[in-house]
Amino acid sequence: MSELDWYLKINVKARHLRLLVTIDTYRNLTQVAEATHVSVPAVSKSLAELERGLGLTLFERTTHGIVPTPYGECLIRHARTILTILHRASDDLKALNSGTAGKVHIGMLPASASMLLSTALNLLKQRSPGTNVMVTEGTTALLLPELWQGQLDLVVGRLPPTDTLGSFEEKELVEEPVMLMTGCHHPLARKKVLKWSDLRPYPWILPPPGSILRDPLERTLEAHDVPLTNNYIETLSMHVARAHLQVSDCIAVMAGTPVNDTGQRLHTLPLSLPQLLRPAGVLWNRNRGLTPSAKLMLTCLDEAAQSLSDASDRAVPSVSAARKGM
Template sequence: MRAIDLLNGRLKLRHLVLVVAIADHGSVLRAAEHLHLAQPAVTRSLREVEHILGVELFTRGPRGVTPTLFGDAFVEHARAVLAELRRAGERITGLADGDVGTVTIGTLLAGSNVLLPRAIATLKRSRPGITVVVQEATFDAQVPRLLDGEIDLILGRLNPIEDVRGLRQITLYSEPVRLVARLGHPARSRAGLTLEDLLDYPWVLPLEQTALRRELEQMFTGAGLVPPANLVECTSVLTVRTLVRDTDMIAALPELVARTDAEIAPLPVGLEAVRRQVGVTLPAQRSLTPSARLMLDHLRQRAAEIYDLVDDPAGA
């Protein structure tokens, strides 16, 4: 197959939709059910795609199908094409009628509990026809979807992007990260409390692939300490707050997240080495849809109001 063969009209949009559906559902049958098609029609269309490409896209097994090396590559491009077509439709609709559209936001822990709800609320008051989709995951999991166009922006604590091409970042405000525990935690009665003292208790930490987890481990190493071995790994803010509130676990939380529960409070052990910038990560080369641009405007406006809520505002 030559690359030009993909442009001769034999490969259809329905082929892309079908291949992505099979990859997402891991089964021709489940993909057929999702697309409201008969299974033989889906099987026939898959064979058409594989014939056009001249390669096998999926290996069949007793429990479904698994993408081949060629399948993984083709699905990646198919997702990007479909995402761009969706964005084109949203942009045309947005240009024709600025009151409708969809913006999809990938969220991290910081910024998700105060900034984002405020920005969504003001956006919806002015443009009630815009649909806002919020999806929570780690930064590493969000980046491919941002680059593919499945999400419009990532909001949260800014992660290093030097090794990822095609991204740009905007800082919205600066928010300290605090070590927190429940109000009645036994560590609070220890005089001259140190980071080493806190290793006597269980911890709840972000997942290993997060920048905050790496920075916390570097903090322990820099202090000549071994990171906690008795720990739970979690990025769900509700689960983290409940564990801290109901047990002797210690966690590192953005200040505004820590303030939302009256039964937990910061400990007198600083985290000066941990980065504090909260902002948005955007695709560098792709323009935002009208809905996403409006969302970014409201995030900027609400971030300006948050300066008074944190101890270390951006630019201080």
């Protein structure tokens, strides 16, 4: 066993890991001392002991404060992961001790699978009222690193491209069609026959650049010779998009259940879009074992997807009958 291996396995404690993360957070020893309620010399001494034991320089003092070296960045990254695991272990032990069933940490991608998740949460609470849930909404770029680090158990929403999955396991749950939407007052909503060229004069509500829907949408519009105007709003917020469609002549692209929400009346433009996105589903880290609570949530998501699919199948005949009566 090398000296580095020995020191990491025998001498490094949780307090050392917390010190590294705190220094990285503040980048100022005075602020670190205030946050940890010790003196600046004590902080410096603890850091020096850690660096001496590892035989590595973890931080450098610069005019911009104390910054991590590549060795420091590496150890800080692992320190954050270990501290997250310890925190989760504490939560699980407290849950067992108090008689509750644990806690599930779920990431939800915006503008996607909201009905799926809410239905699954209802099933979870019916079966295990003591299982609590923390839901964090964010982008793929934000949530997948947290899933990798163990801060999240599951991520629910539109599945990313398969070439980005890496160590993540996935399960497809719901096919959500992508549609072009307007408010019911929109001039295009009154047209019985609609051509792609009719879209050209109107402003747009777009997903931001880099989001999984933006590039395929732009390619589709370009294929139909519909250039995007300079008059647009970019947002991932379905609430903002739906509200703005009510008061503007914008066109928005929407996927899944928000389209069918009757709380705010919207109009679906009768233009056929190709399959721009992968289905909605759930992701987890195959290198980390799922807790019993996370496994139960996975089962509830699967059953929720099946119930939504069954409801959609039942709705199809009624829609067809209504059209025949028109």
